[in-house]
Amino acid sequence: MISICKKCSWHVEKLDLPEEMLLELWALMVQESKLYAVKKLKDEFGIDHGKAKGVVTHFNPEFGKCHECNYSELDKEYIECPKCKAFNYNLKIGPPFNKDFCEVLEYKLDFSQLENENIKGFWCDGIDHLPMDIKSLSADNLKQKKFIKTKARIGKDGQDEYELTIYFGPSALDNYINRKNLNECIPEGSSDEWINIDPERKQVEIQLN
Ligand SMILES: [Zn+2]
Ligand SMILES: [Zn+2]
Structure with a gap:
């Protein structure tokens, strides 16, 4: 697994959360509610503030699309963007009901x-x-x-x-x-x-x- 984001030097946090929780996080990111996403990670999932901010920054809600640049062909989870070197979770979480x-x-x-x-x-x-x-x-x-x-x-x-x-x-x-x-x-x-x-x-x- 990639352990560091080469773009901002953040130490990658593995997201070991059940699908339901990842979906809640994903939905907030889709709605661009980053502040609520950080709050949820802190209050409900017990992740500390610094880590929560890092997770939210690197959580691209749409599979394939880098959160940092316009690259849109990220093809697997936990991946480094070949264009800007930013780490992306790139989780296959977006449901077929879309x-x-x-x-x-x-x-x-x-x-x-x-x-x-x-x-x-x-x-x-x-x-x-x-x-x-x-x-x-x-x-x-x-x-x-x-x-x-x-x-x-x-x-x-x-x-x-x-x-x-x-x-x-x-x-x-x-x-x-x-x-x-x-x-x-x-x-x-x-x-x-x-x-x-x-x-x-x-x-x-x-x-x-
Ligand atoms: Zn980064
Ligand atoms: Zn990128």
Whole structure:
């Protein structure tokens, strides 16, 4: 393992944390909340302040992309950037339930096929790729629960906040565990076979293959 960052001379701290915790750290980094990330490492994971700052500095949230320069082909975990020599954790932690998938899913949610007068003209204007419970993104939790709950904006103007529950069928679960793209697991059939909407409760359920 690389023991020192050649860019800033920091002594690399091994991150021996369970997937759930790494996901929480990752989510904060995706949202660029570095201060909260340092606080979480200190308060919840018991890492001292100096080390926590170092970890956060070298934690690149997007696999492949150096935190220090524009290099984007880092191909393994715990790696030195060949361009700027900075150490990157480059963890394969970003889940298959991600921004790209949520954008594809958003366009596939066709409410016009559902025979319900109350939802006439409804459309979806965005699905949050960070669910309410970040821990639900860990493969172990998904294997057990088989769903992810997040928020989506839906309605005539596409702006009401709905609770969206996405149920994972066998092939979606398999793709998730093997970190493969989930797009192919979105059903092709008519909406009433896999989308269920309750406009009064502001809830939507969908069933992936
Ligand atoms: Zn460094
Ligand atoms: Zn770099």
